[in-house]
Amino acid sequence: MLNPVELTGSDFSPEKGQVIVAEHNHRYTRAIYTEQHQWFADEAKQIGGDDYGPSPYEMLMAALGACTSMTVRxxxxxxxxxxxxxxxxxxxxxxxxxxxxxxxxxRMIQVAGDLTDEQRQRLLDIANKCPVHKTLTGTIDIQTQLR
Incomplete structure (x- = not known):
C-alpha cells in the first residue's frame, strides 16, 4: 500500500479550505492533501495509470454523493x-x-425507513439543494495561474 509522500515546508502545508495535489510519479498517480487528510488519485492501468486511487471523475461523483447523503441526513x-x-x-x-x-x-438515492410519500419527496427536493449539486449546476468561474 502506498503512502502519500510527506510534504514539508510552508509551500506544501495546506491551510484550512485548501487542497494540494502533488505529483507522485511521472505517470498519473497524484498525492492529495488537505489540512487533515491524505489520499491518492490515479487512472486505471489500462490507460497508463497504476490504479492507486480513484480517478478524478470518481472523486467528483464521490463529492456529489457524499454531499447529497450528508444533506439528506x-x-x-x-x-x-x-x-x-x-x-x-x-x-x-x-x-x-x-x-x-x-x-x-x-444519481440514484435509496432511502430506507418508515417515510411517507410526502417525506420522500421532500428528501428528493433537499438532495437537489446540497452545496456540491448547486455548485455543479450553477455558474462556475475557475481562475488559474501558472507559476
Whole structure:
C-alpha cells in the first residue's frame, strides 16, 4: 500500500479550505492533501495509470454523493424523521447533443425507513439543494495561474 509522500515546508502545508495535489510519479498517480487528510488519485492501468486511487471523475461523483447523503441526513435528523439508511449511487457519461458534448451524472438515492410519500419527496427536493449539486449546476468561474 502506498503512502502519500510527506510534504514539508510552508509551500506544501495546506491551510484550512485548501487542497494540494502533488505529483507522485511521472505517470498519473497524484498525492492529495488537505489540512487533515491524505489520499491518492490515479487512472486505471489500462490507460497508463497504476490504479492507486480513484480517478478524478470518481472523486467528483464521490463529492456529489457524499454531499447529497450528508444533506439528506442532516435534514431528516432535524425533522426527526425515521430515516434508517441512505445510499447514493452515481455514474457519469458524456453525450453528444446537437454537436455539444454534455456531461451527464446519474444519481440514484435509496432511502430506507418508515417515510411517507410526502417525506420522500421532500428528501428528493433537499438532495437537489446540497452545496456540491448547486455548485455543479450553477455558474462556475475557475481562475488559474501558472507559476
Amino acid at each position: 442532516m435534514y431528516a435528523n432535524r425533522k426527526e424523521w425515521p430515516l434508517d439508511d441512505i445510499r447514493v449511487t452515481l455514474s457519469h457519461r458524456r453525450d453528444n447533443r446537437d454537436g455539444q458534448v454534455v456531461d451527464i451524472f446519474e
